[in-house]
Amino acid sequence: MTDKKETRALWKERFPTETASEEDFTRREFVRYLVVASGAFAATNIGIAAWASTRNFDTGEPRPIVAVDKIPENGSYLFRYPTKDGPAILVRLSNGDLHAFSQKCTHLGCVVIFERDEEELYCPCHKGFFDASDGRATAGPPIRPLGRIAVEVRDGVVWALGAEK
């Protein structure tokens, strides 16, 4: 029993868990750091909100994408919309319906791919799944749906009419 106590005391002596400076760290100082940290968080949040207010959503201009017969049934076609930096995917489901979405996963921005067997959009980064008919997040980490792109067939050609949020 005494041995144990001595061992512990020796341990504390050799590896002290308190330093001299710790004693000087007052409660008031601690709260001062807290105020600074909390203020920094608040300022960052205000900055983000201001940035969000200035950001405009680019819906894009209507333009032809591809001829319908070039897209395999139950297949997909990759294109760029609304700008050259915007990867997008056009899917043709087995029932013939055409749907287009931004290819950027709403979790952390990886690109989604079309899963033919399940007819859904899949993000390989963290196994996120989206419904291929409306872009709804169905499984995995994503919560928000994929950005939709309105499409229309004109004279056998699929047109992108505009991106939606």
Add this chain to the structure above:
Amino acid sequence: MNNPNRTASMGIGIFVIILVTLQIFLLTIGLEALLAYEPGQAWAAAALSTVLGAGSIGLYVFFRRS
């Protein structure tokens, strides 16, 4: 028997944990709103974050006086 000093320190510790957790949570809400083009949601997160910031300033003033 409760030691009042210890109880107060624990109270402050819990307050700090809740405050910082909420601030981090609000930051993620703000970033999510930014990505989703939802400025209204981002401003709501910023307002709440400011309220929490003001709360910690209040705590600081309280300690300065006490």
